Amino acid sequence: MIADQFPALNQKVNNRELVYLDSAATTQRPKRVIEAINRFYQQEGANVHRGAHELSRRATDLFEDSRKVLAESINAESREFVFTKGCSEAINLAAYSWGLANLNSGDRVLVSTMEHHSNLVPWQLVAEHAGASVEPIPVTDDVLLDLDALEAQLKKGAKLVAVKHVCNVSGTVNPIKEICLLAHEHDAVVVVDGAQSLAHCAVDVKDLDADFYALAGHKAYGPMGIGGLYVRWSILKDMKPWQGGGGMIRKVSFDGTTFAEPPERFEAGTPNVGGAVGFAEAVRFIQDLGIETIAQEERVLNKFAESELSALGIETIGGDPNKAGILSYNVDAIHPHDFGTICDQFGVAIRAGHHCCMPLMKRLGLAASARASLGVYNSKHDIIVMIEAIKEARKIFG
Amino acid sequence: MLQELYQEVIIDHGKSPRNSGVLEKATHEAEGYNPYCGDEVHLTVVVKDGVIVDLKFEGQGCAISQASASMMTEAVKGKNVEEAKAIFKRFHDALMSREDPDYDALDELASLTGVKDYPSRIKCATLAWHCLEDALEGQDA
Numbered sequence: 170m171i172a173d174q175f176p177a178l179n180q181k182v183n184n185r186e187l188v189y190l191d192s193a194a195t196t197q198r199p200k201r202v203i204e205a206i207n208r209f210y211q212q213e214g215a216n217v218h219r220g221a222h223e224l225s226r227r228a229t230d231l232f233e234d235s236r237k238v239l240a241e242s243i244n245a246e247s248r249e250f251v252f253t254k255g256c257s258e259a260i261n262l263a264a265y266s267w268g269l270a271n272l273n274s275g276d277r278v279l280v281s282t283m284e285h286h287s288n289l290v291p292w293q294l295v296a297e298h299a300g301a302s303v304e305p306i307p308v309t310d311d312v313l314l315d316l317d318a319l320e321a322q323l324k325k326g327a328k329l330v331a332v333k334h335v336c337n338v339s340g341t342v343n344p345i346k347e348i349c350l351l352a353h354e355h356d357a358v359v360v361v362d363g364a365q366s367l368a369h370c371a372v373d374v375k376d377l378d379a380d381f382y383a384l385a386g387h388k389a390y391g392p393m394g395i396g397g398l399y400v401r402w403s404i405l406k407d408m409k410p411w412q413g414g415g416g417m418i419r420k421v422s423f424d425g426t427t428f429a430e431p432p433e434r435f436e437a438g439t440p441n442v443g444g445a446v447g448f449a450e451a452v453r454f455i456q457d458l459g460i461e462t463i464a465q466e467e468r469v470l471n472k473f474a475e476s477e478l479s480a481l482g483i484e485t486i487g488g489d490p491n492k493a494g495i496l497s498y499n500v501d502a503i504h505p506h507d508f509g510t511i512c513d514q515f516g517v518a519i520r521a522g523h524h525c526c527m528p529l530m531k532r533l534g535l536a537a538s539a540r541a542s543l544g545v546y547n548s549k550h551d552i553i554v555m556i557e558a559i560k561e562a563r564k565i566f567g
Numbered sequence: 568m569l570q571e572l573y574q575e576v577i578i579d580h581g582k583s584p585r586n587s588g589v590l591e592k593a594t595h596e597a598e599g600y601n602p603y604c605g606d607e608v609h610l611t612v613v614v615k616d617g618v619i620v621d622l623k624f625e626g627q628g629c630a631i632s633q634a635s636a637s638m639m640t641e642a643v644k645g646k647n648v649e650e651a652k653a654i655f656k657r658f659h660d661a662l663m664s665r666e667d668p669d670y671d672a673l674d675e676l677a678s679l680t681g682v683k684d685y686p687s688r689i690k691c692a693t694l695a696w697h698c699l700e701d702a703l704e705g706q707d708a
């Protein structure tokens with residue numbers, strides 16, 4: 170059982186076996202990832218790039234090896250992969266470095282209506298600075314991106330398209346390759362929020378032809394506090410620093426400072442080396458299972474969950490036939506927070522709320538929803554316990 | 568356990584809220600919002616000579632937040648401002664303390680004390696009350 174490899178899953182909550190269905194918020198970590206992080210702190214624990222000593226050399230090697238594993242896993246070069254503290258920071262880097270330098274008064278930034286606040290708010294902040302405007306790309310009732318509308322918007326001229334790869338509410342897998350093709354035809358760059366991708370589908374940034382691709386370790390069986398930003402080299406090489414400090418410079422003087430080459434140029438301060446090591450180990454964990462196998466099994470479980478819900482008259486949000494294992498739904502008129510509390514009493518961990526996608530919820534006419542999201546450790550049994558909680562909720566709210 | 572949290576009276580207030588709506592001639596009003604879970608309460612109040620003569624609320628959110636707002640309107644209507652504040656204090660203390668609350672003194676509000684065992688839901692139960700405090704602190708409209 171894969172679940173046995175995840176120590177945090179082996180516990181009781183409210184006297185029931187924990188059923189963890191909140192992987193879209195953060196996945197749990199397998200023992201090998203936790204051990205890899207531990208090993209770094211027990212055997213090296215030194216700073217990178219700085220010390221002239223053995224431990225520092227080993228720490229630097231581990232950090233750069235991790236970068237290589239992560240970059241290669243998405244078919245990028247190491248020099249194109251900047252470490253960040255998460256997906257939000259990755260997008261902020263793109264916005265404050267590339268956006269501030271390239272967005273001008275009157276420019277248009279197109280952001281999909283299904284975006285997480287992380288791929289919307291940074292663009293609003295930077296656009297306000299630049300005098301640019303941020304416009305929503307419409308989505309259908311089924312939470313599919315409206316590509317015809319996008320094309321029409323691009324024809325009017327736009328600098329940038331911001332879109333997520335896998336939707337954390339509906340499980341929609343957006344056609345990133347097609348979106349990049351369209352955007353590039355109209356000279357717009359594409360910033361992809363890949364927070365949910367690594368755990369659910371294969372990512373090949375060269376094949377997708379994405380310009381920016383943001384990642385989070387903690388949503389792919391890795392630790393919290395580490396993520397990354399891929400930027401196409403031809404763009405990254407000319408980008409200005411966004412944060413200053415140690416590690417990102419070449420020469421510093423009061424007469425002027427010069428900067429390191431990317432990716433170091435964007436990594437001011439002591440990096441999260443333990444996090445990078447854990448993130449790389451998590452990606453190896455995914456590679457060992459095989460992302461195609463993971464995706465296939467997830468689709469089967471997702472179909473099972475949808476049919477169980479549908480038997481109770483409950484529809485899930487989103488109609489992508491290839492959707493990832495993310496099930497958002499409402500039980501009658503029961504508020505998702507009340508339902509979440511009832512689930513918790515069954516040991517079932519779900520999320521309730523707007524999932525940091527307020528514009529999407531508004532588009533769907535919903536204030537909130539419950540969300541169950543699947544990971545490699547989930548089984549039919551977990552879905553059955555959740556169904557039990559739904560029946561209890563209906564009993565209480567009658 | 569769950570039956571204690573979701574007592575019938577809570578379900579009933581949640582489904583058919585009392586004093587729901589907006590008072591056109593309010594002397595005081597306030598918005599309460601819990602950004603964490605999205606619960607919303609909009610409160611309009613008429614205070615005359617230090618007495619809450621009327622109040623209505625509008626809102627959306629979980630059963631606890633909406634039932635609590637509904638019960639609050641019943642608990643404080645006709646009371647003077649000081650009495651209303653004292654009721655909130657009694658209710659608040661009952662939710663925060665480890666001891667068993669004085670159910671008699673709390674009257675119908677006692678049915679909400681089940682949230683004691685669900686720390687993440689206490690804010691839902693107190694939202695409307697904080698909103699009332701804000702409204703009463705505001706200037707006469």
Ligand SMILES: Cc1ncc(COP(=O)(O)O)c(C=O)c1O
Binds near residue numbers: 254257285396
């Ligand atoms: C689609 C999406 N984008 C961005 C984020 C933010 O990621 P992080 O918390 O790593 O910054 C999340 C997770 O909350 C997400 O689901």
